[in-house]
Amino acid sequence: MNINVETILGKRSGNGHFRDFMPLFGFVAIVVVFSILTGGKIIRPGNISLMLSQVYVLMIASMGVFMIMTVGGLDFSQGAVLGLSSIVFCWVSSYSIVLGIIAAIAAGAVMGAFNGFFHVKFKIASFIVTICSMYFFRGLCKYITTNGPVPATFEVMMLDETWLKVLLTSVALLAGFFVWHFTRLGCNLRAIGAGETAARFSGCRPDLTKFLVYTASGAITGFASFLNVIKVGSITGTAGSQLETQILIALVLGGMPISGGAKSRFPNIIIGTLTYCVLEKSLPMVFPVSATQQLVKGIIFLIVVALTIDHESLRVIK
Amino acid sequence: MNKVILKSEKLCKQFGLMAAVKDVSLEFYEGEIHGLIGENGSGKSTFCSMLCGIYPITSGHFLLNGKELKVKSQVEANRNGVSMIVQEMGTLPGLTIAENIFLGEEDRFMHGIVKNTGAMNREAQRLLDSYGFNRIAASQMIDNYSFEDRKLIEIVKATYFNPKIVVVDETTTALSQTGREELFNVMDRIRKSGNTVIFISHDLEEVLDHTDRISILRDGELIGTVNTKEASSDELKRMMVGRVLDNRYYRTDYNTPVSDEVVMLVKGVSVPGSIDNINFLLHKGEILGIGGLSECGMHEVGKAVFGASYSRKGSVTLADGYKVNTIQGAIKKSIAYASKDRDNESVVIADSIRDNVCLPSIDDLSKKGILKNKKLDGFASKYAKLMSVKMTSIQQYVSNLSGGNKQKVVLARWIGKGSNILVLDSPTRGIDVKVKADIYALMTDLKQQGKSIIMISEELPELLGMSDRILIMKDGRINGEFKRNPELDEKDLIAKMV
Numbered sequence: 001m002n003i004n005v006e007t008i009l010g011k012r013s014g015n016g017h018f019r020d021f022m023p024l025f026g027f028v029a030i031v032v033v034f035s036i037l038t039g040g041k042i043i044r045p046g047n048i049s050l051m052l053s054q055v056y057v058l059m060i061a062s063m064g065v066f067m068i069m070t071v072g073g074l075d076f077s078q079g080a081v082l083g084l085s086s087i088v089f090c091w092v093s094s095y096s097i098v099l100g101i102i103a104a105i106a107a108g109a110v111m112g113a114f115n116g117f118f119h120v121k122f123k124i125a126s127f128i129v130t131i132c133s134m135y136f137f138r139g140l141c142k143y144i145t146t147n148g149p150v151p152a153t154f155e156v157m158m159l160d161e162t163w164l165k166v167l168l169t170s171v172a173l174l175a176g177f178f179v180w181h182f183t184r185l186g187c188n189l190r191a192i193g194a195g196e197t198a199a200r201f202s203g204c205r206p207d208l209t210k211f212l213v214y215t216a217s218g219a220i221t222g223f224a225s226f227l228n229v230i231k232v233g234s235i236t237g238t239a240g241s242q243l244e245t246q247i248l249i250a251l252v253l254g255g256m257p258i259s260g261g262a263k264s265r266f267p268n269i270i271i272g273t274l275t276y277c278v279l280e281k282s283l284p285m286v287f288p289v290s291a292t293q294q295l296v297k298g299i300i301f302l303i304v305v306a307l308t309i310d311h312e313s314l315r316v317i318k
Numbered sequence: 319m320n321k322v323i324l325k326s327e328k329l330c331k332q333f334g335l336m337a338a339v340k341d342v343s344l345e346f347y348e349g350e351i352h353g354l355i356g357e358n359g360s361g362k363s364t365f366c367s368m369l370c371g372i373y374p375i376t377s378g379h380f381l382l383n384g385k386e387l388k389v390k391s392q393v394e395a396n397r398n399g400v401s402m403i404v405q406e407m408g409t410l411p412g413l414t415i416a417e418n419i420f421l422g423e424e425d426r427f428m429h430g431i432v433k434n435t436g437a438m439n440r441e442a443q444r445l446l447d448s449y450g451f452n453r454i455a456a457s458q459m460i461d462n463y464s465f466e467d468r469k470l471i472e473i474v475k476a477t478y479f480n481p482k483i484v485v486v487d488e489t490t491t492a493l494s495q496t497g498r499e500e501l502f503n504v505m506d507r508i509r510k511s512g513n514t515v516i517f518i519s520h521d522l523e524e525v526l527d528h529t530d531r532i533s534i535l536r537d538g539e540l541i542g543t544v545n546t547k548e549a550s551s552d553e554l555k556r557m558m559v560g561r562v563l564d565n566r567y568y569r570t571d572y573n574t575p576v577s578d579e580v581v582m583l584v585k586g587v588s589v590p591g592s593i594d595n596i597n598f599l600l601h602k603g604e605i606l607g608i609g610g611l612s613e614c615g616m617h618e619v620g621k622a623v624f625g626a627s628y629s630r631k632g633s634v635t636l637a638d639g640y641k642v643n644t645i646q647g648a649i650k651k652s653i654a655y656a657s658k659d660r661d662n663e664s665v666v667i668a669d670s671i672r673d674n675v676c677l678p679s680i681d682d683l684s685k686k687g688i689l690k691n692k693k694l695d696g697f698a699s700k701y702a703k704l705m706s707v708k709m710t711s712i713q714q715y716v717s718n719l720s721g722g723n724k725q726k727v728v729l730a731r732w733i734g735k736g737s738n739i740l741v742l743d744s745p746t747r748g749i750d751v752k753v754k755a756d757i758y759a760l761m762t763d764l765k766q767q768g769k770s771i772i773m774i775s776e777e778l779p780e781l782l783g784m785s786d787r788i789l790i791m792k793d794g795r796i797n798g799e800f801k802r803n804p805e806l807d808e809k810d811l812i813a814k815m816v
Binding site for chain 2: 181182183184186187188190191193194195197198199200201202203204205261262263
């Protein structure tokens with residue numbers, strides 16, 4: 001009896017459902033394993049709400065990077081973008097909260113456009129541009145907070161209500177899903193990631209689209225900075241640091257192909273960020289020493305990537 | 319007298335549920351050129367891929383000199399005396415020619431941990447010279463050489479170590495006439511030295527001219543092996559397709575007048591380093607052939623009229639006065655373009671058939687910017703089926719399709735878009751007889767509907783057989799023009815090409 005591994009993994013058919021569901025299995029497995037290891041502690045209502053309080057900012061900001069990765073790019077500047085736009089929000093929200101949100105989105109968009117401009121116009125690889133801009137934005141962030149953190153007003157901190165955060169995150173996700181599934185842009189993003197030259201010859205505008213995607217991604221993170229300020233209250237020079245790596249890890253855990261393209265799926269964002277937050281919250285309960293947590297996190301991440309990576313479509317990241 | 323050197327016994331290959339090769343038992347003699355023909359997807363490339371260790375064998379085996387051949391990679395195959403020249407690029411950019419030739423064999427030039435680059439270059443140059451390719455310098459970066467020269471370098475790489483079996487898989491589609499002659503000389507030398515060539519090609523004339531025996535595969539099964547001397551082209555076609563092919567392979571009409579209505583005016587079009595001052599008119603319902611040597615710039619003309627060339631000068635004007643300057647503008651004005659470089663420029667390779675068919679028409683399939691996904695599915699299904707693309711579903715990724723099927727996807731998208739002017743660059747490159755016939759029939763059909771076609775082709779019979787008018791290019795300029803005429807033959811065209 002000859003069992004064909006390729007058939008089981010669905011690699012041959014190109015649209016293997018097994019692969020699509022892999023991240024969901026991963027999520028369930030991690031929840032089950034850590035429920036057992038913590039004796040059920042992590043699925044207690046108190047802990048779940050604590051876990052969810054972490055997820056909002058990550059989930060919204062991941063959406064922008066999801067689009068960037070779909071066209072075959074990367075973004076390492078998201079944490080610094082979040083930090084800077086949080087500061088902008090704090091400043092402007094003392095006049096009006098709505099104006100503050102708009103200003104934060106605009107600030108994020110400008111920073112995203114900065115990335116997009118240098119990536120597209122000067123044809124610099126996206127990870128290099130965004131690493132540079134990460135230092136640049138982070139530097140600005142630290143400079144502004146030299147004399148102490150930038151605080152939010154009392155009214156803003158009063159907004160720290162779960163219903164509001166759930167509502168805003170849902171609205172953002174629905175808007176993202178709509179763009180992804182029901183507009184020309186979503187279709188173009190997949191095509192550009194899957195074959196840029198051919199996409200150009202089919203009428204897509206890769207350069208313009210990429211610029212827009214980076215700008216949009218910045219704007220989305222700008223929006224997320226509102227929720228970030230609500231949660232943390234005052235902004236220090238290191239606000240939002242590590243967000244970029246959290247996003248990348250979350251997306252990969254969610255099954256996002258590192259090379260982007262047509263195999264990107266919108267649920268990658270949701271499952272990925274949830275999986276990441278469960279891991280992040282559960283590890284300290286099981287491994288009290290922080291060094292051990294890091295170690296275990298690294299191992300789990302590596303296993304997930306090794307299991308889900310698509311060798312066929314792996315290319316150099318542009 | 320005919321000693322069997324290589325034998326396959328009941329060889330099978332399964333891809334999932336699909337059998338690509340079924341129970342193929344075949345014998346190859348010492349010192350012969352053995353043609354392997356069949357339609358796309360008939361299993362000839364898969365057969366050779368198993369021989370060279372690229373795909374694992376599902377069941378059955380190869381016997382080389384009576385011993386079972388078990389190889390897991392091309393390097394192992396080489397060590398066992400089996401080598402392969404592939405259809406697409408097989409050399410690595412960023413290395414010198416010598417490094418490419420001796421890839422994997424560097425140990426020969428190592429002294430401890432130091433590589434003797436000089437000795438390697440000298441050895442490579444000696445090999446190149448012995449093949450008569452002295453214009454290629456072994457110490458140069460391979461990137462400095464054209465596609466065609468790289469193919470010749472690959473031939474050296476695959477044959478210098480005197481392998482017992484050399485597989486030549488569809489290599490000629492990438493070569494011009496002179497390159498082909500050089501390849502055939504090498505194949506002849508291999509035969510004379512008592513070794514064996516397995517020659518895969520879609521060009522039946524080529525196979526008939528250069529082989530000793532021919533084996534025909536259809537749907538993964540061996541249909542038969544014939545002696546080339548006793549074979550005829552029609553007989554082979556019948557065996558490949560399994561039915562008698564219509565004789566009307568090309569158009570047969572010669573005196574159909576072409577409308578005077580001009581649909582496109584190309585004036586003073588130049589692209590630096592490629593084409594220079596190109597002028598022509600395209601009429602309604604006309605098939606305009608453009609031919610020449612592969613480096614003559616004709617491929618750039620296709621891109622230029624589609625608005626895809628960077629830094630193009632001159633103008634491309636349509637009947638309504640619209641000037642085509644961008645791809646988006648061209649598509650909007652229903653111009654279609656199918657590139658010679660199908661995998662990079664025509665199909666979005668890692669995307670689904672659905673997205674590929676829908677991309678140019680996406681604005682027509684949406685309402686106020688909102689996509690109707692059901693409409694997209696229906697559209698893709700309709701045109702993929704119309705073009706009879708062989709697929710499992712429209713969600714299938716294009717990367718898994720054969721060359722002919724990819725081309726059908728490309729045509730499906732433009733037929734769906736309702737394009738009135740089709741620019742088809744090498745539309746039948748690397749495509750088997752049956753799909754070729756389908757494409758010619760489609761072109762005739764489009765012509766009758768009043769659509770205009772610019773067909774850029776390196777195949778002279780195709781140009782002669784299909785065009786109402788032929789432009790021949792040389793060194794970036796138009797060097798000759800011919801009207802459709804049964805008297806016209808390849809020599810007339812070649813005279814203007816070189």
